[in-house]
Amino acid sequence: MSSQTTLAMRERAAAERMEAEAADLPKVRERALRSAQRWTELADLSDRASPGRLR
Numbered sequence: 001m002s003s004q005t006t007l008a009m010r011e012r013a014a015a016e017r018m019e020a021e022a023a024d025l026p027k028v029r030e031r032a033l034r035s036a037q038r039w040t041e042l043a044d045l046s047d048r049a050s051p052g053r054l055r
């Protein structure tokens with residue numbers, strides 16, 4: 001197999017991975033938003049538990 005063929009195969013595989021990752025972005029974004037919301041809720045609970053403490 002020539003180095004050009006190998007390079008073309010690697011480039012095609014990389015493009016396929018990028019397409020698959022792009023398809024997952026909405027799911028990743030949704031998980032990140034849920035996680036941020038949970039952290040915000042935890043911070044709010046912490047603030048209520050110790051109102052005089054600054055973050």
